[in-house]
Amino acid sequence: MKKFALYGVIALPDSFATHLLYIFLANAAWYIGFYISMKKTPAESREGNRDCLLFDFYDDHDVWHMLSACGLFFTFMILLTLDDDIDDRKPRDEIPVF
Structure with a gap:
């Protein structure tokens, strides 16, 4: 490669x-x-299942996926709104960059 x-x-x-x-x-x-x-195979997949943890339906792996999705969403929301205060108030050539 x-x-x-x-x-x-x-x-x-x-x-x-x-x-x-x-x-x-x-x-x-x-x-x-x-x-x-x-x-x-479905039979092998069922053997790896664990007991339900949340609402008698979701196991810990499902909860992990939901929490990580929320974490990614809020991370991107923070990045999206990080510089909202300088959106219309400051000219672009006066914004300090490194």
Whole structure:
């Protein structure tokens, strides 16, 4: 894979972004194929289930997904509203950046 990326830099300097996109797509297809081939049967999946933790329906893994989704949402909301106070009040060339 590294040699293929290096080939794109040397041989295709004008369309390297497209070449890099092909590498990412090939990598995604490889992992999707791996995931599908390693998928467990329903019987094996049921053996890994745990007792319900929340509302007599969700186990700890489901609760983890819900809490992480809330955490990601609020992280992005903080980033979205971080500079709201300087949106209309300050000219862009006076905003300090580092």
